[in-house]
Amino acid sequence: MTFRLLKYGLSRDYPVSGDIPATPELKPAYDVVIIGGGGHGLSCAHHLAKYHGIKSVAVLEKAYLAGGNTARNTTTIRSNYITPEGIAFYKEGVELFERLSQELDFNVMFSQRGQLTLAHSEATMRSFHMRAEMGKHMGTRTEVVDQKGVEELCPLLNMDYGGPLEIIGGLWHADGGTARHDAVAWGYAAQASRRGVEIHQRTEVQGFEAVGDRVQAVKTNRGRIACGQVLIATGGMNYDVALMAGVELPIRCYPLQAMVTQPLKPWLHTLVSSVSLHTYLVQSSRGEVVIGGGSDPYQLYSTRSTLDMKEHLAEGAVHLFPFLQGVRLLRQWAGITDMTPDYSPIMGASPLTNLWLDCGWGTWGFKATPVAGKRMAQTIAEGRVPDILKPFALERFETFRLLNEMGATAASH
Amino acid sequence: MKLLTCPMNGPRNIDEFQSFGPVRARPDPDGTADREWSRHLFRAENRKGIVVEWWRHVPSNYFFLAERDLVSNEIIRTFDASQLRDRA
Numbered sequence: 001m002t003f004r005l006l007k008y009g010l011s012r013d014y015p016v017s018g019d020i021p022a023t024p025e026l027k028p029a030y031d032v033v034i035i036g037g038g039g040h041g042l043s044c045a046h047h048l049a050k051y052h053g054i055k056s057v058a059v060l061e062k063a064y065l066a067g068g069n070t071a072r073n074t075t076t077i078r079s080n081y082i083t084p085e086g087i088a089f090y091k092e093g094v095e096l097f098e099r100l101s102q103e104l105d106f107n108v109m110f111s112q113r114g115q116l117t118l119a120h121s122e123a124t125m126r127s128f129h130m131r132a133e134m135g136k137h138m139g140t141r142t143e144v145v146d147q148k149g150v151e152e153l154c155p156l157l158n159m160d161y162g163g164p165l166e167i168i169g170g171l172w173h174a175d176g177g178t179a180r181h182d183a184v185a186w187g188y189a190a191q192a193s194r195r196g197v198e199i200h201q202r203t204e205v206q207g208f209e210a211v212g213d214r215v216q217a218v219k220t221n222r223g224r225i226a227c228g229q230v231l232i233a234t235g236g237m238n239y240d241v242a243l244m245a246g247v248e249l250p251i252r253c254y255p256l257q258a259m260v261t262q263p264l265k266p267w268l269h270t271l272v273s274s275v276s277l278h279t280y281l282v283q284s285s286r287g288e289v290v291i292g293g294g295s296d297p298y299q300l301y302s303t304r305s306t307l308d309m310k311e312h313l314a315e316g317a318v319h320l321f322p323f324l325q326g327v328r329l330l331r332q333w334a335g336i337t338d339m340t341p342d343y344s345p346i347m348g349a350s351p352l353t354n355l356w357l358d359c360g361w362g363t364w365g366f367k368a369t370p371v372a373g374k375r376m377a378q379t380i381a382e383g384r385v386p387d388i389l390k391p392f393a394l395e396r397f398e399t400f401r402l403l404n405e406m407g408a409t410a411a412s413h
Numbered sequence: 414m415k416l417l418t419c420p421m422n423g424p425r426n427i428d429e430f431q432s433f434g435p436v437r438a439r440p441d442p443d444g445t446a447d448r449e450w451s452r453h454l455f456r457a458e459n460r461k462g463i464v465v466e467w468w469r470h471v472p473s474n475y476f477f478l479a480e481r482d483l484v485s486n487e488i489i490r491t492f493d494a495s496q497l498r499d500r501a
């Protein structure tokens with residue numbers, strides 16, 4: 001040990017052990033082509049290789065691995081949604097996170113510390129009661145707590161007694177948690193490539209060749225690839241990529257911004273979010289306080305940040321925890337999110353028989369990285385959509401069977 | 414601070430405005446099938462490029478239109494809604 005330390009400490013050629021092999025040459029054809037090397041695409045690749053024995057898989061990533069929304073998200077993991085279909089799906093997602101470090105043999109630092117959502121009005125309390133009852137019915141740990149309960153869970157909160165934003169109660173979700181986003185993506189990438197999946201970075205899909213109702217090939221900056229099945233999992237570019245295949249998704253793109261403070265000693269032991277302030281906070285394992293909020297107020301394909309939004313987030317954070325006022329911001333960023341009209345994803349079939357969708361993940365898709373990958377892999381391997389995904393079909397808009405999760409999503413993702 | 418030039422109130426901080434999304438043609442309420450209604454309700458313009466969209470100046474509650482680039486965020490021009498009717 002000491003000898004190795006000395007030897008490599010003094011030499012320039014330390015043997016780098018990369019988890020993910022360098023991008024190989026493209027083959028002319030693959031059984032499955034996955035477009036998008038974010039968490040979702042990589043998770044699907046892992047599940048195809050490990051559980052369905054499908055190894056002729058190429059993941060095509062236009063930039064670097066997991067540099068899209070996977071790298072930009074604030075890592076809220078939870079299942080306290082409002083529709084039974086939504087809760088059933090996200091519950092499976094949380095359960096997969098509970099075992100994910102073992103599954104990947106990679107520490108994803110899943111920390112199930114619970115999520116506290118705050119109510120400042122009776123109307124919000126009513127919606128919390130509904131979510132708690134739905135959650136209990138579906139077997140998740142979700143309950144309404146009163147002021148005393150909020151104070152016990154998060155003693156440092158400014159309750160604003162008698163003030164205009166008095167906290168009158170909360171929704172406590174003991175299943176909620178957080179994990180390290182990069183580790184999730186790299187863990188899936190390492191596992192998938194160990195089983196033969198090829199990961200092609202800097203490989204951008206620029207078009208599709210379709211004959212009748214089938215995709216024959218995808219066209220990339222590195223050449224044409226014939227494909228058996230194709231999955232679109234391109235995050236903020238889902239509308240754009242699907243349109244290349246002639247599929248117009250009910251998606252609008254909005255930037256979503258976030259920021260972190262300088263590292264502080266551990267003081268925030270739950271995830272906290274406020275519906276009225278459109279602000280949520282979580283302390284990372286490095287001590288930084290991650291602060292996020294609602295989407296930008298108008299459509300845009302850009303990852304620029306705005307001072308307006310940063311002021312808004314800072315205002316919310318300082319209102320909830322006034323002692324944060326002197327704390328410095330370390331970083332701030334944005335991602336382009338693919339928003340659906342009902343705040344639920346679009347998963348399953350497309351109008352083309354071998355083109356599958358894992359889209360519309362908007363501001364809430366990190367928590368679904370394991371479950372969406374697992375269920376989309378099953379869909380592709382079996383050629384049919386499993387029951388748990390059926391409610392998320394693209395056709396739900398035409399039949400007016402929306403899955404409205406707006407109230408359970410907008411403030412905390 | 415980004416400015417938006419309101420046809421009635423002149424250049425103001427974009428914070429004073431609310432976006433109502435891209436303009437879409439109104440379907441004929443009598444002769445439209447469910448499928449087209451769903452398109453009208455749920456699919457708004459989202460191509461990378463220039464959109465014409467509704468905005469409201471909140472303090473004066475004045476609705477108008479803007480042409481904006483969805484990638485660069487450049488506001489190309491703003492105009493009164495009557496011009497849209499004249500164009501149609």
Ligand SMILES: Cc1cc2nc3c(=O)[nH]c(=O)nc-3n(C[C@H](O)[C@H](O)[C@H](O)COP(=O)(O)OP(=O)(O)OC[C@H]3O[C@@H](n4cnc5c(N)ncnc54)[C@H](O)[C@@H]3O)c2cc1C
Pocket residue numbers: 035036037038039040041060061062063064065066067068069070071072073074075076077203204205206233234235236237241256257258292333334335336337361362363364365366367368412413
């Ligand atoms: C600021 C912010 C905070 C968020 N907070 C949360 C949260 O707390 N909890 C939560 O659950 N979710 C959250 N989300 C949402 C979450 O990040 C996403 O839903 C999720 O990461 C989507 O994963 P993905 O793999 O589908 O997409 P991505 O990670 O975006 O990956 C898609 C990949 O496709 C690539 N790509 C695009 N076009 C092409 C092309 N033509 N060819 C090849 N490759 C292409 C991109 O480069 C990208 O790497 C947040 C998002 C943002 C922006």
